[in-house]
Amino acid sequence: MHIPDGFIPLWQCAIYYVILAIALYFSLRWARTNLDEKRVPLMAVLAAGIFAIMSMNVPIPWGTSGHIVGGALVALIFLAPEAAVIVFTLVLIVQGLFFGDGGLTCLGANVLNMGIIGGCVGLYTFKALHRPIGKVPAIAVASWLSIFIAAEAVAVEMWLAGTFPLVLGLEFMGLYHAVIGVIEAILTVVVILALEKLRPDLLAWNRKNKTADLKAEGSEVTSK
Amino acid sequence: MSAAGSLHELEKANNKDSALHALDGRVKLIILIALIVYAVYTTDLSVLALMEVYLVILLIMSHLSLKDSFVKILLILPFGGFIAVFQPFIHVGTVIYTLPFGITVTAQGLSFGVLLMSRLVVALTCIVLLSSLSPMQEVVDSFKRLGMPRDLAMIFSLFIRYLFMFYDELERIRNAQKSRNFDIFNRKTAYLWRLKQVAYTIAMMFLHAFEQGETVYFSMLSRGYSEDSEIYNANKKLASRDFIFAGVTVGVIVGLELMKYTTII
Numbered sequence: 001m002h003i004p005d006g007f008i009p010l011w012q013c014a015i016y017y018v019i020l021a022i023a024l025y026f027s028l029r030w031a032r033t034n035l036d037e038k039r040v041p042l043m044a045v046l047a048a049g050i051f052a053i054m055s056m057n058v059p060i061p062w063g064t065s066g067h068i069v070g071g072a073l074v075a076l077i078f079l080a081p082e083a084a085v086i087v088f089t090l091v092l093i094v095q096g097l098f099f100g101d102g103g104l105t106c107l108g109a110n111v112l113n114m115g116i117i118g119g120c121v122g123l124y125t126f127k128a129l130h131r132p133i134g135k136v137p138a139i140a141v142a143s144w145l146s147i148f149i150a151a152e153a154v155a156v157e158m159w160l161a162g163t164f165p166l167v168l169g170l171e172f173m174g175l176y177h178a179v180i181g182v183i184e185a186i187l188t189v190v191v192i193l194a195l196e197k198l199r200p201d202l203l204a205w206n207r208k209n210k211t212a213d214l215k216a217e218g219s220e221v222t223s224k
Numbered sequence: 225m226s227a228a229g230s231l232h233e234l235e236k237a238n239n240k241d242s243a244l245h246a247l248d249g250r251v252k253l254i255i256l257i258a259l260i261v262y263a264v265y266t267t268d269l270s271v272l273a274l275m276e277v278y279l280v281i282l283l284i285m286s287h288l289s290l291k292d293s294f295v296k297i298l299l300i301l302p303f304g305g306f307i308a309v310f311q312p313f314i315h316v317g318t319v320i321y322t323l324p325f326g327i328t329v330t331a332q333g334l335s336f337g338v339l340l341m342s343r344l345v346v347a348l349t350c351i352v353l354l355s356s357l358s359p360m361q362e363v364v365d366s367f368k369r370l371g372m373p374r375d376l377a378m379i380f381s382l383f384i385r386y387l388f389m390f391y392d393e394l395e396r397i398r399n400a401q402k403s404r405n406f407d408i409f410n411r412k413t414a415y416l417w418r419l420k421q422v423a424y425t426i427a428m429m430f431l432h433a434f435e436q437g438e439t440v441y442f443s444m445l446s447r448g449y450s451e452d453s454e455i456y457n458a459n460k461k462l463a464s465r466d467f468i469f470a471g472v473t474v475g476v477i478v479g480l481e482l483m484k485y486t487t488i489i
Contacts, residue, residue, distance in 0.1 A: 004304030006264050006343030013264070028375050040375065041444060042437035044382030049433030051383075052390035053426050068426065077430075086376075090383050097363060100300040100351040104257060105264050163340070164307060165314055183419065190423030191430060198427070202434050 001069065001154055001177075002095070002110055005103030008161040016108030016157075023116050024089060027082035034080065043083070047090045050074065054091065071118020072146035073188045076126055076139065077195070079204035084119025085111065109157055113150045122146035136189055143188035144181040151177035240356075243465060244286045249358055249366035251466040255473045256354040262477050263346040271480045272342040278476055279349040288356050297348045304344050311337030360384045369460075382440065393432060397425055 008016075031043065054067050074084040092110050095101040102110045122142045129138035155169030192203070200206045244252075263275060283293050315333025322328050358366075364384050368377040401421070408418050441449075 004344055005260055005347035006340055007304060007307065010261065010265055024373075024376070028373060031375065040378050041382055041440035042434070044379040045386050045433050045437035045440060046430075047379070047383045048386035048390045049429050051387055052394045053429050055391075056394065056422060056425065086379065089376075090380055093380075094360070094384070094387070097351065098355040098360065100297075100348045103264075103304075103347060104260055104351075158307070164310075168314060186416070186419050187423045187426060190420055191427045194424060194427035195430065199431055199434065202431075 001113060001151060002092075002102030003106040003113075003154060003157065004100075005105050007103070007163050008106050008109055008157065010105065012157075012161055013105045013108060016106070016112055018108070019116070020089070020108040020111050023085045023111070027085040030080060030082035031086060043086055044090075046074075047087045050087055051091050051094065068184055068187050069114055069118060069147060069150070070188075071114050071150065072122025072126075072139075072143040072184075073191060075119035075123040075146075076142070076188070076192060077203055079123065081116065081119030081123050084122075085115045088115030088118075113153050113157070117153050118146045118150045121149045136193070139189050139192055140185040144178075144185040147177050147181035147184045148174065151180075240287050242286045244282060244357055244469070246465065247357070247469055248460065248462050248466045249362040250369055251462065251470050252354060252358050253363060253366045253370075255470055256350045258477065259473065260347045260350050262480075263343050263350070266343075266480075267339060268484060269339060269342055271484065272339075272346050274480055275346050275476075276342075276349060278473075279346065279353060282353055283349070286353065286357060288353075293349070293352050293356070296352050297345060300348050300351075301344065305341060308337045308340035308344060311340060360387070386436065386440075389436075390429065390433070394425075394429065397428065401425075 035042065050070055053070060056067060071084045071088065074087050075081045077083070089107075089111050092102055092107055092114070096104045096107055096110075122145070125145050126138045126142035129141055133141070151173040152170055155164065155166065155173040158164040158169055159166040195202055196206075259275065259279070263272060266272060280290065283290055312329045312333040313327055315330050315336055317330035317332030319328045320331045320334070354363075361381075361384055364377070364381045367380065372380065406421065408422060410418075
């Protein structure tokens, strides 16, 4: 899903960089207001963890291998797509600068696909579905959709760049990532369930519920 | 994505000693990014070929093995090369060859595919050169000096420090799994079961990352870290070799651009 250098014209790269700058500005503002002082080491170490996690190859049924992207996972853990934007900006800078994985001129486009689109689609799909279909199916659908939509966004960007025909790109990327998305969904569900079991306090929705419960208890005590 | 081993290989390459290794991190970063931007901008194959020649000269001057460098490029190439290879078959234009099953090769597609591939090779040579010349921490320092936002610079700096720790952690987990005969690619065990084991490993890495993040925060706190802490940057002036390298490279870029308007190439 990483677009390399030379595949998108410079003027379009500039537009994606502007989108990245705006997203990063709001994400850092979110981190300052919503995370405590721990945010700096936490986001840094988490990004390093995600980077290592992304290097774990998982077999894909037809013989090749892939890896988890994790945009939805990060957004769901923090209940904020901003977290995915910060983490993916760092991860993609290092991947691009040191491993040639994703172009430096295409950094904006790559963060847009994996961080912004991946994080937003993952989180808002989960928010829309977790009441009607339940938490676990909602996580699965959200993470699958985050991969699928991000891949289709790559196809659209390549078409806009004049590098790949739209229909062929949508079909090709869609088909491949529809399968990859199933693996991403299974991994995201198991990871979140494991975190829920071992350290529920790390999941933002538990922290929010706890704060809401405490506030409700507090108001009851006051009214009594 | 590249294998964990390449992270340590990069560090080995950074330890070499050459005039280019000694350059200021900011100069290396800006100049190599400028070369990538120019490679993306140009549509002239001969310009790209001359850029590659210049980069090969830089690789030789850096005492880097040409064979290892090009093996690295070949390993990264499939990520984008796949799309470039498809161009002759999907691009509309003058048909120059017809293959069985009605597959056609067009002249425009062929030249666009060659252009994409050439840009990719030049950009990847720049990346291999930059990553072999500058240790990761030096690149982070260069970003800081070039005005990266304070919060992001601090996160970035810590991120690089912990990257190596997590690779070692992952390696330890893999070794522990191997010692118990676990092989993720072994088809004798159920696919879903294998996937579940990977997910547990990811969950453990995540947990470890969170806990390590807290530990790092407390150790930073005990050393005086606060919300308003600034990162110390030693004042480092550019040396004459930095100006020479920057001047020569900018001269090469300008020269190549001007040559387009003459009959030299």
